[in-house]
Amino acid sequence: MLDDFFIRALVAGIGIAMVAGPLGCFVIWRRMAYFGDTMAHSALLGVALSLLLDLNLMVSVFIVASVVSLLLLFLQRRGALSTDALLGILSHSALSIGLVIVAFMTWVRIDLVGFLFGDILAVSEADIDIIWGGGILVILALVYLWRPLLASTVNPELAEAEGMNPERARLFFMLLMALVIAIAMKIVGILLITSLLIIPAATARRFATSPEVMAVLASLIGALAVTGGLFGSLHWDTPSGPSIVVAALALFVLSLLPVGRLERASHTSHGGK
Amino acid sequence: MLNFRSPDIVPLVSLTNAGVRRNRRWLVRGVEFSISRGEIVTLIGPNGSGKSTTAKTAIGVLKPDEGSVARLAGLKVGYVPQKLAVDWTLPLTVERLMTLTGPLKGREIEEALAATGMLHMAKAEVQHLSGGEFQRALLARAIARKPDLLVLDEPVQGVDFSGEIALYELIKQIRNRTGCGILLISHDLHIVMAETDTVVCLNGHVCCRGTPQAVSQSPEYLKLFGRRAAGALAVYSHHHDHTHLPDGRVLHADGSITESCFPGDGHHHHDEAENVHDHEPDCGCGHHTRLHGFDAAEKRDA
Numbered sequence: 059m060l061d062d063f064f065i066r067a068l069v070a071g072i073g074i075a076m077v078a079g080p081l082g083c084f085v086i087w088r089r090m091a092y093f094g095d096t097m098a099h100s101a102l103l104g105v106a107l108s109l110l111l112d113l114n115l116m117v118s119v120f121i122v123a124s125v126v127s128l129l130l131l132f133l134q135r136r137g138a139l140s141t142d143a144l145l146g147i148l149s150h151s152a153l154s155i156g157l158v159i160v161a162f163m164t165w166v167r168i169d170l171v172g173f174l175f176g177d178i179l180a181v182s183e184a185d186i187d188i189i190w191g192g193g194i195l196v197i198l199a200l201v202y203l204w205r206p207l208l209a210s211t212v213n214p215e216l217a218e219a220e221g222m223n224p225e226r227a228r229l230f231f232m233l234l235m236a237l238v239i240a241i242a243m244k245i246v247g248i249l250l251i252t253s254l255l256i257i258p259a260a261t262a263r264r265f266a267t268s269p270e271v272m273a274v275l276a277s278l279i280g281a282l283a284v285t286g287g288l289f290g291s292l293h294w295d296t297p298s299g300p301s302i303v304v305a306a307l308a309l310f311v312l313s314l315l316p317v318g319r320l321e322r323a324s325h326t327s328h329g330g331k
Numbered sequence: 332m333l334n335f336r337s338p339d340i341v342p343l344v345s346l347t348n349a350g351v352r353r354n355r356r357w358l359v360r361g362v363e364f365s366i367s368r369g370e371i372v373t374l375i376g377p378n379g380s381g382k383s384t385t386a387k388t389a390i391g392v393l394k395p396d397e398g399s400v401a402r403l404a405g406l407k408v409g410y411v412p413q414k415l416a417v418d419w420t421l422p423l424t425v426e427r428l429m430t431l432t433g434p435l436k437g438r439e440i441e442e443a444l445a446a447t448g449m450l451h452m453a454k455a456e457v458q459h460l461s462g463g464e465f466q467r468a469l470l471a472r473a474i475a476r477k478p479d480l481l482v483l484d485e486p487v488q489g490v491d492f493s494g495e496i497a498l499y500e501l502i503k504q505i506r507n508r509t510g511c512g513i514l515l516i517s518h519d520l521h522i523v524m525a526e527t528d529t530v531v532c533l534n535g536h537v538c539c540r541g542t543p544q545a546v547s548q549s550p551e552y553l554k555l556f557g558r559r560a561a562g563a564l565a566v567y568s569h570h571h572d573h574t575h576l577p578d579g580r581v582l583h584a585d586g587s588i589t590e591s592c593f594p595g596d597g598h599h600h601h602d603e604a605e606n607v608h609d610h611e612p613d614c615g616c617g618h619h620t621r622l623h624g625f626d627a628a629e630k631r632d633a
Contacts, residue, residue, distance in 0.1 A: 087421045205431075205432070209432045211421070212417055212421070213412055215392045215410070215412055218391070218392045219387075219408050219410035219482065220408055220409070220410060221407075221408070263420055263422065267424070268423070
């Protein structure tokens with residue numbers, strides 16, 4: 059009863075949710091949601107350049123997202139504008155430049171809506187290989203970087219004083235974000251990638267007792283949202299990205315219901331406040 | 332470095348004429364001091380005088396723009412920063428906080444938490460702790476990793492008076508038990524931990540330095556703070572005769588204004604602390620000996 063393309067989308071989507079969970083936890087712990095958005099928006103520029111220069115789509119998106127994040131680091135160091143103003147400039151400029159380039163290329167037909175909001179039909183078997191290969195790479199890197207990344211999230215100076223390298227951890231974290239954006243783009247779409255990072259992690263927070271538990275829970279909740287969203291997308295013929303986000307939101311709302319609140323209350327009383 | 336007569340004379344950290352500049356302004360300049368094993372150095376000074384900057388330079392978080400900082404190779408630092416806010420979204424218990432920068436055995440975690448009186452809070456989330464409890468948790472984390480050098484940036488902030496004495500008592504015990512060097516930043520200009528070997532008063536540069544020990548035994552002090560405080564606190568009585576103006580110039584007591592005041596110029600004046608310093612043979616002199624010892628080592632290495 060299930061079609062091949064749907065199985066492919068499901069396998070790909072769950073693969074993405076697995077890496078998006080732990081990475082999304084760092085995005086909210088480090089308050090980098092808007093930063094993630096900026097990197098994701100720059101992905102459309104990556105798409106345009108890939109068509110223009112005939113490059114591999116994921117490689118092109120990865121490179122552009124990395125360059126944009128490095129550019130942001132550089133501009134932050136110069137300190138002329140606040141970070142959120144810089145993010146606003148970079149985010150919408152990259153998106154617009156991408157759209158303009160695409161408009162100029164009259165010789166290619168491009169499914170813009172598919173790129174912006176995700177398209178489950180677009181997932182090929184080669185994509186699944188890349189998603190799972192890249193995903194395992196990201197997970198391994200996160201396990202390796204976990205302690206310095208977590209320590210510098212709590213306090214970069216403390217991490218550095220005690221022999222870690224917060225700058226390097228931050229750089230690797232950005233590259234991992236760029237990688238996830240590149241591989242997640244087809245399923246959730248450029249405009250909605252950040253929500254797949256943030257919403258499952260935020261849902262997991264209510265039940266988590268440690269950073270590690272939160273990361274694993276976020277993965278599982280993300281996988282659940284992908285599954286629910288894709289079934290909804292198939293059933294009601296809605297775009298896959300928004301359907302997954304709606305499913306994730308539904309889980310988040312569920313987590314706010316009394317069960318979740320009880321969990322929190324017991325934590326609070328334990329903390330003595 | 333290994334063929335030294337005694338390991339005591341090799342400082343853990345030594346700052347020589349160190350200065351840090353940001354946006355074409357010197358945050359701190361001409362800082363000279365060293366910390367050896369078992370030694371407690373306290374930095375005091377008004378807000379913005381460069382205390383935290385100096386501490387961060389000593390442990391390598393900031394690089395000096397002039398002068399030099401020499402650290403013992405493989406120096407293990409335990410750091411309690413002045414400001415640390417854990418985002419609510421990060422689920423972090425006191426127990427998990429302990430292994431933030433390195434793995435520890437369960438026994439080591441328990442010992443450190445017991446030493447700071449935080450064992451009963453091991454499972455509590457750090458966001459739910461009071462200011463004093465959080466400070467003790469951070470201190471427990473820093474000592475659990477058995478550092479060579481413990482750097483405490485205002486460790487008694489948010490702690491009431493009796494809590495402050497208890498914390499200083501604890502810091503003293505840590506020093507006596509582990510023999511680590513301690514760099515302490517005090518939020519109070521005049522009251523420092525009695526066990527301090529050297530007080531360094533900063534005001535953009537080293538204003539003055541001395542030892543607070545004998546002061547805590549003086550009758551005036553005992554009358555003022557009581558016997559219990561005398562064990563832990565001391566008055567570091569000193570008087571600045573110049574003020575740093577917002578534009579960087581210096582206003583002297585006699586009303587004159589100069590472009591700068593050079594470290595070691597002698598624009599300061601001690602009351603009791605200076606006298607103590609002069610008459611006790613094992614205070615300032617011991618410190619100088621250590622400095623000389625290190626200078627010799629530097630030359631030999633070069």
